Amino acid sequence: MQYQAIMRQEDFAQLEQKLNSIEALLENLQQGAAETYLDNEAFMKKMGVSKRTVQTWRDNGIIPFSQIGHKIYYKAKDVDAMIDKYYINFKDNKYGVK
Numbered sequence: 001m002q003y004q005a006i007m008r009q010e011d012f013a014q015l016e017q018k019l020n021s022i023e024a025l026l027e028n029l030q031q032g033a034a035e036t037y038l039d040n041e042a043f044m045k046k047m048g049v050s051k052r053t054v055q056t057w058r059d060n061g062i063i064p065f066s067q068i069g070h071k072i073y074y075k076a077k078d079v080d081a082m083i084d085k086y087y088i089n090f091k092d093n094k095y096g097v098k
Contacts, residue, residue: 036076037066043074 007015038046043063044054057063058072063082066073 037073038076038079040072040074043072043079046079 040051040054044051047054054063058065063074064078
């Protein structure tokens with residue numbers, strides 16, 4: 001025995017539109033959840049600097065951060081942006097080091 005489901009074209013178009021909206025929302029959620037954070041210890045280790053240096057960078061607005069209680073967090077993309085901002089290209093090196 002063979003069954004055939006019948007759906008009006010308008011209903012199918014509405015269903016397809018809703019599914020596309022749900023798919024877009026899920027993609028946005030996945031991108032947001034993929035954001036990586038470093039705590040203060042991981043940030044100091046990555047940068048090879050002391051707690052005092054990191055504190056100075058925060059005080060001077062060099063690196064954005066979040067604080068929850070006594071714990072400090074940095075977005076990995078903000079750390080990468082800071083590194084890129086202070087990158088010195090050898091071709092444009094004003095320090096004369098070759």
